[in-house]
Amino acid sequence: MLLINKTLLKMSKGFRGYIALIALLKLLTLAGIAMFAQSISGFLGGLFDPGSVDFRESVRTAFVSAVIILISEVLIGDVEYRCTAKSRIVLRERIFSKILLLDVGNIEKMGTTHAVAAAVDGIEAMQIYYSKYLPGLIYCAISPFYLFWKLKEASFTAALFLLIVSLILLPANNFFRSVVRKLKDSYWVSFLNLTGYYLESLYGLTTIMLFGRDRERAGILETKTGDFCRKIMGIMRLNFKAFLFSDLVIYSSVFITVLMVTAQLSKGEISLASALLTLMLGYGFFGSIRILMHSSHQALAGVAASQNLSRIFDIDTGRPSKPFVQKEESDGFVGIRLENVEYSYEDRDGVLNNVSIDIERGKTTALVGQSGSGKTTVSGILMRFFDPQSGEIRFEGTDYACYEPGELRKKIIMVPQFVSIFSGTIEDNLLVAKPDATIEEMHKALELARLKDWVTGLPDGLKTDVGDAGAKLSGGQRQKIGIARVLLGNAQYIIFDEATSSVDFESEREIWACIGELSRMRTLVVISHRLSTIRRADRIYVLSGGKVAERGSHEKLMEQNGIYTNLVSEQAVLEARGVNGEVAV
């Protein structure tokens, strides 16, 4: 069983030419070595039989072959480097495009740390496979036959013996390789486990320190590191045994060849030049196998990594798609209509049950309910982060499945609970939404988001650096930049998913004032735990256990004296205790 991995081969599209070229150059080096050995053995043999050899010709051939070896070796280094660089670019491009296709709703199927490990360390591990192992394998399959062909005239018996041993040696190593392969798989799992835990600890360092869990974490990290080290040591021990076994076979075979050649020479069956040529090229049968063995153990890491990568590539990112057929709403409704929508996460059934919601264009619709009632899931479905398992959604009369997610997001946009800010300037972060936005447009959006005065008061204004992932911004400033970004996009429908839950009171007041102003210009879907802020919404949906329990205006819902009334009273008690402040849409 040679290490020909289908997934890795499939992934090599785009740089296969480099792999073939490396193999070709390796064969050219071998031809140079054979030429050199032939001229040197001929030269030395000629010393005892002066008339039989043209010495000047031998020296010239030796020189030419040395030049060939030198040039092909230099070229091998260069092409190997190019192959590594190209495969890195091609594979990273592919994995990042796939990750982008996975979209928000699918990212959990893979896990962020797995994506990082696959895209960085996984691809590093695969380099050896492409730049060393595969060319080595092609070379190994051809070189023993080439050497046999070169030596058959000199000593047929020795050449045949060396060919047979070299052909047996490669499969014999499979025993070791299959064990190493198993170890490598568990090595990779252990590696991902360690990297994932390390990254998670790094991201959550503040929380870990706050709760005094640093020693406990350090202990677990040490255990995981120990496990990883044991896996590496296991592989190294087995590698050592494999090399010991192969070297024993190789050097025994070379020794037997020496005996065979010496016997033939003493019997006068072959000339001194033939004996020397056989001895000089004999080791060449195994040199290639040794190199291959060396890279095959490293290539196994690439195989293990590629399995992880192929799991990511295999995630189905297809979305239901329908031809675009405009359908008139019979009752003249214009907006987004969810009808009998059902949704379950991969490992959680019945998160949304038979949910029907109307989001009327130009109006403000609020979604409220206890934590875990399904509000964010509804917003994810509205953004087409994921599609419902059953039910219908229509956007202004057209089935949602007629729109590509990207197309839909130009019409419907969201301000999430935690806005992502990227390192760079305030301007860079705004241009994410509209790369060709003018300064005036940016200022207008910032003004609506109640951030213009602060930005223009800064010495660098829009060019102010926000730090790594927005580290130099307050929670309120982050959310306001997120809102300004959304406003630049001109989407008619805006979803605010708990957009003020992580900001200070003053920012919250300003953001709600902004939302109030926006409700006169755009269609809003507001998800908020703060019921006092959504009182003036045109329609409020109360979700409970993944179902729409109540719907109507604030006044109508209060009259019903149901879940909504209870939620309002509970909150009034909290607000009276000063837990929440009072703000309004």
Ligand SMILES: Nc1ncnc2c1ncn2[C@@H]1O[C@H](COP(=O)(O)OP(=O)(O)OP(=O)(O)O)[C@@H](O)[C@H]1O
């Ligand atoms: N990715 C996920 N995988 C599995 N279950 C999930 C996932 N996301 C949410 N859930 C579950 O789905 C249910 C609804 O979650 P959702 O986030 O929609 O509620 P919510 O009303 O927005 O809650 P909150 O107000 O606390 O944000 C919860 O029981 C939650 O545990």
